[in-house]
Amino acid sequence: MSSKCALITGITGQDGSYLSEWLLGQGYEVHGIVRRVALEDPEHRLSRLKAIRGRLKLHAASLESYASIHRVIHEVQPDECYHLAAQSFVSYSFDDEFSTLNTNINGTHFLLSAVKTLAPQCRFYFAGSSEMFGMAETVPQNESTPFHPRSSYGISKVAGFDLTRNYREAYGLYACNGILFNHESPRRGFEFVTRKITSGVAAILAGKSTQLSLGNLEAQRDWGHAREYVEGMWLMLQQPQPDDYVIATGECHSVREFVELAFAHVGLDYTRYLTTDPELHRPAEVNLLKGDASKARKVLGWTHRVKFADLVREMVDEDCRALGII
Numbered sequence: 001m002s003s004k005c006a007l008i009t010g011i012t013g014q015d016g017s018y019l020s021e022w023l024l025g026q027g028y029e030v031h032g033i034v035r036r037v038a039l040e041d042p043e044h045r046l047s048r049l050k051a052i053r054g055r056l057k058l059h060a061a062s063l064e065s066y067a068s069i070h071r072v073i074h075e076v077q078p079d080e081c082y083h084l085a086a087q088s089f090v091s092y093s094f095d096d097e098f099s100t101l102n103t104n105i106n107g108t109h110f111l112l113s114a115v116k117t118l119a120p121q122c123r124f125y126f127a128g129s130s131e132m133f134g135m136a137e138t139v140p141q142n143e144s145t146p147f148h149p150r151s152s153y154g155i156s157k158v159a160g161f162d163l164t165r166n167y168r169e170a171y172g173l174y175a176c177n178g179i180l181f182n183h184e185s186p187r188r189g190f191e192f193v194t195r196k197i198t199s200g201v202a203a204i205l206a207g208k209s210t211q212l213s214l215g216n217l218e219a220q221r222d223w224g225h226a227r228e229y230v231e232g233m234w235l236m237l238q239q240p241q242p243d244d245y246v247i248a249t250g251e252c253h254s255v256r257e258f259v260e261l262a263f264a265h266v267g268l269d270y271t272r273y274l275t276t277d278p279e280l281h282r283p284a285e286v287n288l289l290k291g292d293a294s295k296a297r298k299v300l301g302w303t304h305r306v307k308f309a310d311l312v313r314e315m316v317d318e319d320c321r322a323l324g325i326i
């Protein structure tokens with residue numbers, strides 16, 4: 001068992017909660033950066049951490065304030081830092097490019113700079129994204145595929161990726177980029193398409209709703225289970241040398257397939273409930289993402305285990321359970 005100390009930004013989110021559980025299981029002391037409002041409204045904002053809240057050390061700080069980040073790094077002196085926090089909803093990034101770019105890029109820069117100054121031995125993980133590939137030239141995408149982001153979110157992640165690599169090359173920081181493809185779970189936020197679908201199916205089954213309205217049904221994504229993806233993050237920081245890795249299943253499915261399977265799981269025909277809304281289409285869409293995680297498999301020994309259909313079923317079941325209908 002380890003007595004290492006880890007600091008997580010974005011600890012209240014889907015990935016932050018799974019990563020915290022994983023690290024606690026490995027014997028880590030786990031610290032998290034949260035916004036002050038989260039501490040003031042724990043019932044709502046710390047809901048994913050409910051079961052482990054007493055074992056975590058949470059620090060109020062903002063990724064928009066270098067002073068607050070500096071204070072936390074100084075106090076915690078982490079051995080490992082997992083930078084997961086971001087404005088991560090792609091659609092929103094079209095509505096507010098400025099705050100997406102400011103928060104995501106500056107937040108990463110502030111954190112890297114504070115780590116370099118105050119805890120240079122700390123191993124750093126940056127949550128890169130398959131959205132960096134955007135309109136990719138080749139399928140599947142791996143660590144050598146050129147980036148062509150299609151949203152300010154994707155652009156902010158490319159900047160974070162470059163900053164992280166530059167701190168590794170220029171200052172010798174042990175800094176890694178994870179290029180994670182879509183990863184989902186019952187803890188996914190309701191604004192993302194998978195959870196919108198599974199919570200929508202549960203609401204229809206419970207008689208609380210009569211339809212589900214979506215945007216582009218033909219977009220294809222490589223969807224894995226978030227619980228497994230956080231293990232990939234941790235593995236990246238346990239290697240002799242820092243590097244960048246794609247984490248993905250290598251399988252892709254359309255939004256329509258996800259919908260069909262989710263409805264079919266509870267015995268419903270999706271064509272009776274699904275409507276499409278042009279307002280939900282993005283100004284620049286990413287049509288097809290499919291990852292090649294062979295480097296992670298080979299070097300990290302990481303593999304995905306949960307199959308697409310099982311992921312869909314688990315998410316539908318959990319949403320049905322939350323409404324008391326199974």
Ligand code: F7E
Pocket residue numbers: 088089090091128129130131180181182183191192193194196213214215216217219220221255280281282285286
């Ligand atoms: O959209 C289409 C939408 O919002 C998936 C984030 O975690 O993964 C995520 O980004 C697809 C897109 O995720 C609706 O147009 C159709 O093609 O679930 P999403 P995303 O944009 O792929 C990457 C790896 C990240 O890094 C991001 O942070 O589904 N779609 N109809 C819809 N999407 C949404 N949200 N809502 C719809 O009604």
